[in-house]
Amino acid sequence: MLSIVRPVLLLDEQRVRQNISRMVNKAKHHGVAFRPHFKTHQSAEIGGWFRDFGVKKITVSSLQMAYYFAESGWKDITIAFPVNVCELNQIQDLASTVHLNLLVSSSEAADILARDIKTDTGIFIEIDTGFKRSGMDVDNIDAIEKILIRIGTNKYLRFEGFLTHTGQTYLAAGPEQIRSISAETYAQLRRLKEAFHSAYPHALISIGDTPGCSVMDDFSGIDEIRPGNFVFYDLMQLQLGACQPDEVAVAMACPVVAVYPERNEMIIYGGAIHFSKEFITIPEKGPVFGMMVYLRKEQFTEPDPDIWISKLSQEHGTVRTVPHQAAHFSVGDILYFMPVHSCLTANLMREYHTLSGEIIQTMNS
Template sequence: MIHVPSLILDVDKCKKNIRDMALKAKEHKVTFRPHFKTHQSLEIGRWFKEHGVNKITVSSLEMAEYFLPEWKDITVAFPTNILEIERINRLAEKIQLNLLIESAETAKFLIENLTNPVGFFIKIDAGYHRTGVQPKDGNIIDDILKISEVSAKLIFKGFLSHSGHTYKCQNKADVLDIHQRCMNTLVELKEKYKNEYSNLILSLGDTPSCSIAEDFEGIDEIRPGNFVFYDLMQNKIGSNAIDHIAVALACPIVAIHDDRNEIVVYGGGVHFSKERLENEKEGTIYGRIVEKNENSWGDLIPDTVIKSLSQEHGIISVSDDQIKNYSIGDYILALPIHSCMTANLMKRYKTTDGKDILMMNSW
């Protein structure tokens, strides 16, 4: 029974998304190191083990500690925060920990302060321009590698990149163009350094590229994360169909305004986040409403979207012929724009088969 905003997880859809991506990685002979920042759940993480996954990616050292009891090879795909050196050393004592380095300063600090060996990737900016070493800046790369050579505690694993700018694409062709550019950048680096580091790994990971592309020539590892649930943003890009989306937010209806074809739900920015999509017909939207059925949800309801969010309120625009179908005390099911953000805010799931699944830092 739904009393408050609740994140509903369709287990079958989620497991199919996991299976499909695992099979794709196997088909292309790349290591599948999924990013767990989307689901942040030990239980959901176990579903990956059914497909032979034994290495994962996380977005923080805190998250690595959460997954440590069940995963022994973890890459933290975030620039190393040297202020957390004590936590780094605790983790490195127990697991194969891999960090990201993009400066000589960080490499020097780790050399001086590590108590246990860690692997490291050099983070490469392949066009996203969020962070990372520019691929043409060989001096920084060489400096980092030279520093690491003097210590057995800092072990070079390879080059890693994240093409986050695919999230701004409007079609598959644009995603494939970015993907190809990223691959070319990484492969060129491998050609340059493979004689000195014959086992270096090329690691890339973004859900649009990993979902759409069929060419991973030269890549050793993929790290998609959002694909486990998908969402409306990914659907707009072309990564997934609507029926691949594995989470929906259930929001109680608290008011109905027939005069302006709006319903008010208990479900706002603190539940959905304020991620949005825009189009000429609807303007800005924060989610789409789907039909409810006995075990999950069905098709999108036409012309029914979340038009605005405040902290706790959600305002849903409804068509003339649909508003009569809603009543106070009922609830709607909304597909999120960005499932990673929504899941992170909600901290727990209600599954379509009647279970509660907790996430990291669940209250």
């Protein structure tokens, strides 16, 4: 029996392992390398579950995270974030002990690495295929070639290939649009790879968004996939159609601290510092910061469309219900909510409570 007195992030280990198994098997079926992103769970223990399925190389989002997982025995790590040149000394220390890949997202960064790196290091060039966050424009062949030439002047830098995050799939209206966006991205990357094939025949194409990796059935021309959120999934992925309700593996458990039936609302102990302020928009509801689920037979149900978090303050969560529903709840009840973005919620909560009552630490615990 779970004993909950304050907000905690509950984790269904069975679902997590099923999600890992499903993506491992998908990568094998399509003949692509699997380098999962560990920024979602940030846990050495959960990382060990990936090892159980034969995973040997990983992705992280910071040098600090790379060190944390290196200390847990991971030897092949890509930092899928534009290289922070302020950390070059620490980067080289780590690169002397593991196979480390960095992400170059600008010509300036390439110049600095080419000048200063003195330790064997892998380099991916980040490619922007339309998300407009960071990376070199996929069609700017001349600028990409200049970076490749600059990298080639340093014997310690090893060009690995082209890497992208198709973040625009998170704006899709559903699975079909995810497939359309992903197919166009893959076609762009195939053309890019072909443009440099004669000079760099071993260059890899690495892609990494959970919606695309979850729904796509054709990875032609792709060499590596790096999804992260799939390990837990969340309300955003469910709304996108990237997963099913029984694949979402986490839920926030929050005590009810006030009930206001006359306004169809409750207040929970669980605010922005627990959930994050990420939201989705649902017609007739507006911004939704989480939706209520039930814990039945040690499993989370699909979301209840009649009960959702409509507003978040620092510690307060305002729960909205359809008429007459709020009166069914009392102060002291524990309610469960599917978070909108499990990566951010997990980072804020810093530990997991499994449904069997165990506590799993993260790098932030």
